[in-house]
Amino acid sequence: RTDQQVKIRGHRVEPGEVEAAFAAHPAVRFAAAVAQPDPQVDGAHRLAAYLVLDGADLAEVAAQVGAALPDFLRPTHYAEVDRIPLTVNGKADTKALPEARPLGALTTAGERAPETETETTVCELFAEALDLDDDEVSAVSDFVALGGHSMLAVRLTGLLRREYGPVITIRDLFTLRTPEAIARHLDDHS
The missing domain is CATH 1.10.1200.10 (ACP-like)
Structure with missing residues (x-):
């Protein structure tokens, strides 16, 4: 297995596959998919998507792209950001990203x-x-x-x-x- 793969609810997930699905959406300028420790389940991870959008609604983009992804590849948490911070190696600096929230929590207002x-x-x-x-x-x-x-x-x-x-x-x-x-x-x- 490659070092990029993570286990999400029993499935091996390649974050790049999720990033590619979001990047294919016309309103997404940049996407980073990050496996984060799930604080509710010891030892488990959850998938978060950080998106740089072109004026589109985060919930709509997430619903459209998420509908085409299998359940285990669909991020549960999202954040819209102005830019994705990069490390000196040019990779997404996941530690510098804000906390992602569940999609449903972003739309309760x-x-x-x-x-x-x-x-x-x-x-x-x-x-x-x-x-x-x-x-x-x-x-x-x-x-x-x-x-x-x-x-x-x-x-x-x-x-x-x-x-x-x-x-x-x-x-x-x-x-x-x-x-x-x-x-x-x-x-x-x-």
């Missing part, structure tokens, strides 16, 4: 706030499980768009079961996906 007590609690548990600030999770935030995956689904399901009992499964979480839908399910079943 203006989305519906939680309205019921259950929705509020579910939003708080989403934030806890996904290591986000409470204001980065709306009632209609999508679990996967917030960086959720199977290992984090186990964590969130555990938090929900501690609060509401065994009325929700990991499958329910991936079917329902939003705090709004999960809260309705919990209210109906507990």
Whole structure:
């Protein structure tokens, strides 16, 4: 294997392959894909994309390019930057890049706030499980768009079961996906 490959959720990933997919988009001037330690899962990594854009919307570019990538190659975290800092060797200086955020957390502004007590609690548990600030999770935030995956689904399901009992499964979480839908399910079943 080459030294550029990293393991993301059990798959060997070449960041250059992700960079090439983003660089092919007409609105992307430069892209850097970086494997970062995942603070929620010991020993695991997550993929972050740093993009220099030509006036395009980050969420739209991420959705368009991400739709064409297999799940394990799709970055979970993004940041739009003015330029990609380089090392003396001309490679992307990943240590000088800002913190990337989950795509779903970048788009929560203006989305519906939680309205019921259950929705509020579910939003708080989403934030806890996904290591986000409470204001980065709306009632209609999508679990996967917030960086959720199977290992984090186990964590969130555990938090929900501690609060509401065994009325929700990991499958329910991936079917329902939003705090709004999960809260309705919990209210109906507990």
